[in-house]
Each structure stands twice: as structure tokens, then as C-alpha cells.
Amino acid sequence: MSDDLNLYRTLYRIRRFEETILDEFSSGVFCGTTHTYLGQEANAAGVLSHLNPGDIVFSNHRCHGHFIAYGGDMRALFAELMGKATGIGGGRGGSQHIHWRDFYSNGILGSTVPISTGAALAEKLTGSGAIAVVFIGDGTLGEGVVYESLNIASLWGAPVLYVVENNRIAQTTPIQLSLAGDIPARFTAFGIPTSELDTSDVTEILPVAGQLISAMRAQPGPRALILHTHRFGPHSKGDDTRPEDEVARLRAERDPLSIHAARLSAKDRAAVTKEVDAEVAQAFAQAQADPAPQAAPTP
């Protein structure tokens, strides 16, 4: 089985999972809200392919793609969104607040930057060899604690990779209304080696992320990876204020799935599609049949 095929499978698993969420949301099976990763799949697949067991991932409100690329179970994630006992956190956290193995997410933008920096520092101090990766977005660059953390990470050599997924829109606010200056300079100002890519091609992200992570393992310290990307779906559900033709253009020009699918034979592609469609449908059906948690609160 080729690496290209594995990468495609990861991209398509995320895509199919998120499409299922949006398709089924109106049926009322899910609690609260959701933030889908449609269009950004190559970032998670490209970066997280380089993790070793024990490496740490911190994600944000838009965490489903990171979780799936990390190897998380789709039934448990569906169940978490449905508020079921079998969910990743037994229904306590919901879509934005999940933890499994060394993966953590939180819905407070910026809060994960010092936490992931401290987690990386702990691994360095104990000599485990593990690194941390934290995914943030362009919107999070507005939070002050980010810069406090970059300063300390650089001073103390915390082995943490800051991945900025710049989808150029924070909820409904375009980047030109929320961000002054340039993004890489925010990291290089603190002496953090930084790479930058504007692509939706997973095979372009993969080697650059790999180089940064190898360098971190050889010489512990922070690194930054700026990934200019595009969000195909709404911020959460039905709150996309962008013109439809603009989103359609992005889907036509910057779809990580179609870019990478061109490298596969029609037969392989069809096989993955069939396999993943069935896998996602089964995970959804199982989660739906799963029991609700017991209602008694515990301290």
C-alpha cells in the first residue's frame, strides 16, 4: 500500500466524517454546535504523519480533523458529539473538548498555547524525547497569551511546534480586518525558526513539517509552521458570510482531496471511497445506537 494511498485515506476519512456531521446536524442527533475542518484536511495529515508514540497534540475548536489524523476513533467522536456515554469524554466535553492518549483540545482560543508549551517543556525536562504540536488559527493570533508563551518557549527551549492554520477568516471576520503585520515575523521575532507554505497539497506540507519536526528532535526548541489554507465550510453551521462563488472557487482550486486524488489510480480511489464511506456510516450508526450517559452529576 503506497504512502499516497494512506494519505488519501486520511484526507477522505476527515472529509467524509465532517460532511456527515453537517448533513446530519439538522436531524438533531448532535448536541450544541460544531466546527468542521473541510478544506484544511491536508494540514492535519501532513503534520501529524510525523508523530511518534508519546508525542503530544493540542487542538482547538476545529479539532475533528486533527483527532482523526492522530488516529482517533470516529465512533467515539460521533458519540461525543451526540452526548453519549461511549463518547471520548463520556459526553462531558462535546465537539471542542476532547482528550485521548496524548491528544487534547480546548475551545478557548490561545489557552492551549501556554499549556502545550508547558507540556513540551515537561517532556524535555524528563528526557522522554517527546515533542508537542499545537494547532492554532489566524484568529488566535489576536490573543495576548500566545506571545507570552512564544517568548518563554524560545527562552527555555520547549520542543513545541506551533502550527498556524491561516484560513484567512476568523468566524466571519476576514484577516484584513483582524491582523496587522505578517504572521511569520510574529514567530521569528522571538527567535523561533519558522517555515511558511501556501498550499493545499499534502505532499508539499509533509516534507516541510517533517524537516521541522526532525530538527526539533535533534535540537529541542520551538519551531513554527505557517500554513495558508482555506476553509470550505462555515465557521460552525450556516454562518458563512462569504459570497457563494468565492467558496465555490476555493473548492475548485484548492481542494486537498482532488489535488491528491490525481495521484491515485481510479481503482484505488474508488476502493478507498467505498471503504471509508462504509466505515464512517458504520461509526455513525453505532454511535447513534450507543446509550446516553447516566444523568447523576459527579464532582
Next chain:
Amino acid sequence: MTNTTVLASLNSALQHAMQSDERVYLLGEDLLDPYGGAFKITRGLSSQFPERVLTTPVSEAAITGIAGGMALRGMRPVVEIMFGDFITLIADQVVNSLTKFRWMYNDQVAVPIVIRAPMGGRRGYGPTHSQTLEKLFLGVPGLRVLAPTALGNPGELLSQAILQDDGPVLFVENKLLYLTQLFNPAGSDFTLAVSTPPDTYAPTYTLALRDAPPPSLTLAAYGYMAELAREAIIKLAYQHEIFAELVVPTQLAPFDAPTLAPLLDSVRRTQRLLAIEEGTLALGWGAEILAGAAEDQGIVLQAARRVAAADLPIPASVPLEAAQLPDVESIVQAAKKMV
């Protein structure tokens, strides 16, 4: 533990904790020797444990978050916030991350972190370096708020918080307590009873006048206010023939039935409760204390009052500051209106 100050007790506790568990790290501003922290609580530690005392930039939010990340990965960090007034800067980390992780991740993680914060006025430091702000953090689910008292063993409380508590702790140290000698009931006018509720390691102290008539008033206070309340008890007895006993919890939150029990036991007997705190009056700890007594069906409350700081910023001028903060005389005056 006689002839020692609260400062020395806390300093020894940090030393003991670092000695006994190499997962203990200290993070904070200006911690390194020879300075040893703004209030000298960490003095000597950076010389003894240079790898584990991390002096930090002026970044309270990041320090707290970073320590939280270290705790999540198995360490037992202690953060010093130089002045307790600065805990507003760490609020998001405490409220939305550190105290939530264990519960929201379905009990799959632990966050053993202690955040030490020197609070309180009476030193003329003015509006942003004199406050008693812990009430902003009381009632945050998952956060234990502790306040050491000179009536007990502050160092032991701190070392238990660091070494034994698997959850986040806000450890509130009143600045005037630092140079206060630890209380020794032997040879004093008082008897001291200690009870530790079953779900915590933080004791509650009950101080009563030795060989006095049964008390007709319960005072509730914590931290440095317990020292002032102790003086007030003497004055009330000798000058006004009012006999009071003092209940001093070291755990302010969680505020649950077992923690409240020693206080309610006292109020059940005295039927009068005066709650004393250095923080501002409105919506504070004292209000919660009185509510706890009022809700207890076994208690008939004849009188209930609060003594606290005025609902104003704290002035720098020493006489102005003294007029706004509760003192021995304000406790005595309030007590006289109740009996």
C-alpha cells in the same frame, strides 16, 4: 513549630517539597537568589535546586498555563504570583483550563498545580498591590482555595497541597502573616481545637477562651483576619464581658457541608455569627458563610453580621487605608451590636 514565622514555615515547606519529590518545580518572577522572590518565600531554593526554580518573564498568564501543561504531563509545579492582585491575569488559565481539564476530559487526567498568591493591604501599597481578591476565585468548580493561618501549620498545609493534592490549588497568603509568629496555645488564654473534614487535608481551627463562660458569639475569619479576631476576643471578654469563639477554616473552597461543619457546630451553640474578611464586603466569603448558617435547619440565628473592607479601591495613604480595612476595633464594634 514554635518561635517560627509563617514566612519561615512556608519557605521550609517549599524546600521539603522540592527535596522529597523531583517533580516539584517553582515558577515565578524574581525567584532567584540572592533576591529570593518579592516576599522572600523562595529564598535559598534556587541555590539548592538550580534546575527546578525557573525565574520567568513578567507573564503571569503564560507562567500559569505553562505550569498547567507541566502538571498535565506529570509534574507538580508551584507558581508564585508576585502580588495576589495579579491573579486577574491568570483567570482564563485557571477557570477555563486548569480547573476544567480533569472533569471535562472525563477524569482521565490530573492537574496537580499550586498557585501561591500574597494578598492583602496595610502596607500602603495602594490600589493594585494591596487587594484581597480571592473572592473572585471562590466558587470555581474544581478549584481548591486554601488560606493558611498562624493558628496552625502553614508549611504543612502548603506541602500537602504540593505533594498530595492532584488538583489545582490557589494558596492565598496574607502578606502581614509572613512575619507573624506561629501561635502556640500552651500558656495562652486560649484552647485550640482542630478538625479536618473527611474530604480534605485542610483543617479548621476553633479557638475559645480558656476557663471562660460559654460563648454567646461565633466569629468566622481566615488568614490574617484570624489574628485580628483573636485580639478582638480578648478585648470583648476583658472590656465588654462578651465571650466569643473563633472558627478559622483553611479551606475557603470547595464550600461544602463537611468543610462548614465545625463552623455550624459553633453557631448552633452561640446562635450568633459574625463573618470577618479583609476583602470587600459585597458578594463575598462572609455572605456565603452567613448563608450557610441561615440554611441550616438546626440553627436559630439571633444575629448575623459581616465585617469587611469598604467596597472601594484601596488607597495608598496609610490613614485612608486603615479607615477602609477591617481592624480589631471594627470587629469589637460589630460584636457589641450582636449580643
